[in-house]
Amino acid sequence: MLFLCYPKCSTCKKAQNWLQAHGLSYTLRDIQTENPSQEELRRWHAQSGLPLKRFFNTSGQQYRALGLKDKLPAMSEEEQLALLATDGMLVKRPLLVAGDKVLVGFQEAAWAAALL
Structure with missing residues (x-):
């Protein structure tokens, strides 16, 4: 399993x-130091079955500073993936890639259902 996180979170x-x-x-x-690539994000998004918006850290400073709440709806999926790949702090965390499962954010019940 690959566990992507921000150590101070x-x-x-x-x-x-x-x-x-x-x-x-x-x-x-x-x-933060080894942010996901656009290709990784594309693959994980497809595996997760989640809307791409769920991959954004909507409560993060970068998200607010860039005004993404208003900009994302007008952006294509490729533009959103490219943006996410530029800065790991834009990506919702933690992110867990376990085989064919991709879990975004930590919800204990969801993680238990998927992993135990």
Whole structure:
């Protein structure tokens, strides 16, 4: 499993503790220093079945600073993927890629249903 997180994020820490408590092994990747590529994001978006908007960290400073709430609806999917790939802090975290499953954000019940 690939676990993408921001080490200073409290939700990411909770998710990491949850993974460890359940004995699940993973590869840790700092989303800020090694942000996902456009191709990775495209693949994960397709696997997740989620709307692309769910991949955006809508509560982040970057999201607000760029005014993305108003800009995203007018952008194509490719433009959104390209934008996400420019800055890991724009990406909703934590992000867990487990085989064919992609979990965006930490919701304990959803993670338990998908992984246990």
